[in-house]
Amino acid sequence: MGRRNTRNLNMPPCMHPRTQRSGKVYYYMYTKDKPRKEIPLGPDFILALKKYAELNIVVEVIANATFSDVEKRYLVEAVPKLAASSARMYRSDIKHLLAAFSEAPLAQIKPMHIRQFLDDRADKPTTANRCKRVFSTMWNHARGWGYTDLPNPCEGIQGHSLPKRTVYITDAVFEAVWGHAGAPLRDAMDLAYLTGQRPADALKMTESDIIGGYLVVTQEKTKQPLRIKVVGELAALIERIKARKATRSIVTAALLVNAHGKRLTGPALRSQFDAAKKLAAEKNPELLPEIKKFWFYDLRAKAADDTSDQHGDQAASDLLGHDSVRTTQRHYLRRGKIVEPTR
Known part of the structure; x- marks a missing residue:
C-alpha cells in the first residue's frame, strides 16, 4: 500500500501548488504519461481546478485517442484562431475527414489510408488536397497535445496534381461585367482591383482606414499590414464612394455599401456579381467563354499582372502583401513575362 498523501488535500491527484520568487502561488498538473510533463494551470485556484478538469479528460483519452477526439479539441482550441473565412473552410473540410476517419484510433491510421482517402475523392481533387492539408495540421496538433507520438501519416503522400489557374481578366471582360453592374458592384470591382486585395478584405475597408493619405489594410x-497610397484612380474612386454614400440616410463607415447605404455583405456581392455576369454574357456573346470563367477573386490576379507589367514583379508582390515575390509569381502572375525579340 502506498504512503498516504498528507499535503494539498484540497486538490485532486497530480495537482500541486508552487510558490514563485515573487511570493505568488501558481498551480500545476503532472501528466501520467512518460516522460511526465508539468502543465501550468495559472494562479487562480478556481480557474486552475476548471482547467484541471478539462485537461484530465484529455489525459484519460490519450491512450486510445481517436481522430474524433482530436477533432473535438481542434475545433475548440485551434479553429477559432483562424481567419473567419479559413475557419469556415476548415470546418467544412473536417466534416469530410470525419466521414472517413471518425472513430479510427490514431495508432491505426497509416499512410495508405491517406492515399485511399485521396483516391476515393479523385473527382474532387481540390477538396481532397485541402482535406489532406487539414488532416496533417490536426495530426501535428495531436502530437503536441500528447495524443500520439507517431509520425504524420501524410508525410510522403502526394496530393492530386492540379493545373494552375491561368485565367486573366482582360479589360474588355472587366468592362463588360462592370457595365451591367449596379453602383455597389461597380465600387466593389474597382476597389478590389485597384487595391489588389481579397474580396473579404475589400468588404471590411472603412473610411476610418484612410489615415494620412494611405488606405491602411490588415x-x-x-x-x-499594408499602407496603400490614396492617389490617382483609387483617390477618385473613394471620392465617388463618399458622394454616393452622402445621398443615403443610413450612415456607415464601410466603403462598400449596398443601394440603401448599408455595409455590402459577401452573399450580396456574389449575387450581384453573378447577375451582372449573366447580363454581360447575353449582351456580349463574343465574350461568353471568358465571362463564364470570370471569378471575382480573379481581380486580385489581374491587379498583380497589371502592376507587374507597369512596375515589375516586386511591386505586384508588395501590393498583394506577399512576403516572397515567388508566391506572387507562382500563384498570381498569369500573363507571362514581357520579353524582347531576338532582333
Missing part, C-alpha cells in the same frame, strides 16, 4: 488571412 489582411484577414495573413494579418499582413
Whole structure:
C-alpha cells in the first residue's frame, strides 16, 4: 500500500501548488504519461481546478485517442484562431475527414489510408488536397497535445496534381461585367482591383482606414499590414464612394455599401456579381467563354499582372502583401513575362 498523501488535500491527484520568487502561488498538473510533463494551470485556484478538469479528460483519452477526439479539441482550441473565412473552410473540410476517419484510433491510421482517402475523392481533387492539408495540421496538433507520438501519416503522400489557374481578366471582360453592374458592384470591382486585395478584405475597408493619405489594410488571412497610397484612380474612386454614400440616410463607415447605404455583405456581392455576369454574357456573346470563367477573386490576379507589367514583379508582390515575390509569381502572375525579340 502506498504512503498516504498528507499535503494539498484540497486538490485532486497530480495537482500541486508552487510558490514563485515573487511570493505568488501558481498551480500545476503532472501528466501520467512518460516522460511526465508539468502543465501550468495559472494562479487562480478556481480557474486552475476548471482547467484541471478539462485537461484530465484529455489525459484519460490519450491512450486510445481517436481522430474524433482530436477533432473535438481542434475545433475548440485551434479553429477559432483562424481567419473567419479559413475557419469556415476548415470546418467544412473536417466534416469530410470525419466521414472517413471518425472513430479510427490514431495508432491505426497509416499512410495508405491517406492515399485511399485521396483516391476515393479523385473527382474532387481540390477538396481532397485541402482535406489532406487539414488532416496533417490536426495530426501535428495531436502530437503536441500528447495524443500520439507517431509520425504524420501524410508525410510522403502526394496530393492530386492540379493545373494552375491561368485565367486573366482582360479589360474588355472587366468592362463588360462592370457595365451591367449596379453602383455597389461597380465600387466593389474597382476597389478590389485597384487595391489588389481579397474580396473579404475589400468588404471590411472603412473610411476610418484612410489615415494620412494611405488606405491602411490588415489582411484577414495573413494579418499582413499594408499602407496603400490614396492617389490617382483609387483617390477618385473613394471620392465617388463618399458622394454616393452622402445621398443615403443610413450612415456607415464601410466603403462598400449596398443601394440603401448599408455595409455590402459577401452573399450580396456574389449575387450581384453573378447577375451582372449573366447580363454581360447575353449582351456580349463574343465574350461568353471568358465571362463564364470570370471569378471575382480573379481581380486580385489581374491587379498583380497589371502592376507587374507597369512596375515589375516586386511591386505586384508588395501590393498583394506577399512576403516572397515567388508566391506572387507562382500563384498570381498569369500573363507571362514581357520579353524582347531576338532582333
